[in-house]
Amino acid sequence: MALGLLPSRSAPLFTLSVRRRRRVLAAALLSDAVFPLAITGATAAVPEATDGLPGPAALGPWTVLAYNGLFAAALLLAGATADRTARTRFFAAGNLVVAATGLLSALAPGLPALVALRAVAGVGAAMCAAGGSSMVLAVHPPGERRRVYGYVGAVLGGGLALGPVVAQGLMAVGGWPLVFVVPGAVAALAALATLGLPGLRGGEPAEGFDRAGAVLFGLAVAAAVTAFGLGFGGAVPWWGPVCLLLAATACATALVRVERRVPAPVIPLDLLRIPAYRAYAVATGALMGMLVVGLTVFPRLVAGRVLGPGGAAVVLSLLTVPSTVLPLFAARLARRRARPLVTGALTVCAVTAAVLQVTDRPAALFAAAGTVGLCLGLTEGVPDGQALAHVPAERGGAGAALFGTARMSLETLTLSAAAGVTTTLGPAAGLAVAGTVCLTAALLLHRSTRPAGPGPVPRVPARSAGEAGGR
Structure with missing residues (x-):
């Protein structure tokens, strides 16, 4: 064809x-x-x-x-x-x-x-x-x-x-x-x-490429991600992450000034103005935050209580295996019920984290890991598909990249905050941080005004209407 x-x-x-x-x-x-x-x-x-x-x-x-x-x-x-x-x-x-x-x-x-x-x-x-x-x-x-x-x-x-x-x-x-x-x-x-x-290959956009914004954005993100990664790793003195965060702040400040002056900013803010796109980006970041925190917290909660090292293996399996077998079923379920599905999963994750603040019985830990794993499996890939349905085809790379950047940023922040709370108050408190993020994401998604189901939805216009190239 x-x-x-x-x-x-x-x-x-x-x-x-x-x-x-x-x-x-x-x-x-x-x-x-x-x-x-x-x-x-x-x-x-x-x-x-x-x-x-x-x-x-x-x-x-x-x-x-x-x-x-x-x-x-x-x-x-x-x-x-x-x-x-x-x-x-x-x-x-x-x-x-x-x-x-x-x-x-x-x-x-x-x-x-x-x-x-x-x-x-x-x-x-x-x-x-x-x-x-x-x-x-x-x-x-x-x-x-x-x-x-x-x-x-x-x-x-x-x-x-x-x-x-x-x-x-x-x-x-x-x-x-x-x-x-x-x-x-x-x-x-x-x-x-x-x-x-x-x-x-599509047509070349009419606007010039925002190279300065791209460089500043990359430096800010790299410095921030590295700072949060080092912040709970104990590999460097405290002033290392602090200096990186200051550098990230300086780059972000310069980025704001640059983006206000260019006709085509590197950050596609028009996509972030779409309520469903923005809400699903936060939702998937919250779910991934719950996963990465759970991978570190659940083994610590189980250790010494049941089955020794084998208990940790069972808990990790309950947490991750559903994400292997359920995503295709979830994609079919999400055709008409995407928003209730994702909102419900986020809420259940938050409630599960709250329950573990009052009990650490083995049965409760296994049930909690299985419940969180089920929620993650039933939503794996769903927010991505829902959000990217609002992105014009000619801007698919930018839309997917911004979505991934938002997800990774929230995931990193959640893990960093949970690690700090865990050090002070224990692993269950760290899980409460991830649960709070999930509850916030659920409220944001519930309040989003765009429908998530099938059917025509308003989409952000393309920045240019260049003609198609050949191969």
């Missing part, structure tokens, strides 16, 4: 055959499978890599922090760039960066080199995430995006549940280098999957 730009807001930006649309989605899903393993695997490999490579031991945590910080910093810029270039080629380039850095990480001569490679890998991962979303949204109309993000949720949920097990298995077979090589190999396959696909 011919490739072309369609003017309708209810149609995809490009028309492709069913077979090619499936190939686009398959390539994006293959790349998505890398993310959980890249994060959990790197975390599991830190002690072994620190012991096996020359360099200051204090650099060990930066193997993860450098990746996360650069990923968050580059995501919005990558999204804007993906929408302005050949989407498929940009996505493939990001996967090749991840593949190359994965191989080179296994051959790193020391910790400084490994940290530098992980930082580059974070930029490549941002290109993968933004490029994948940009090309998927460009070929799928809004009505199909909820179903598509059901598949995305299943892949990410499965990777999250199996990631730690796979990482430990890889280290048992080939040591820590294999933890970086295997995700790189999967990324290379994702790049190969795009061979023969059209480039999906």
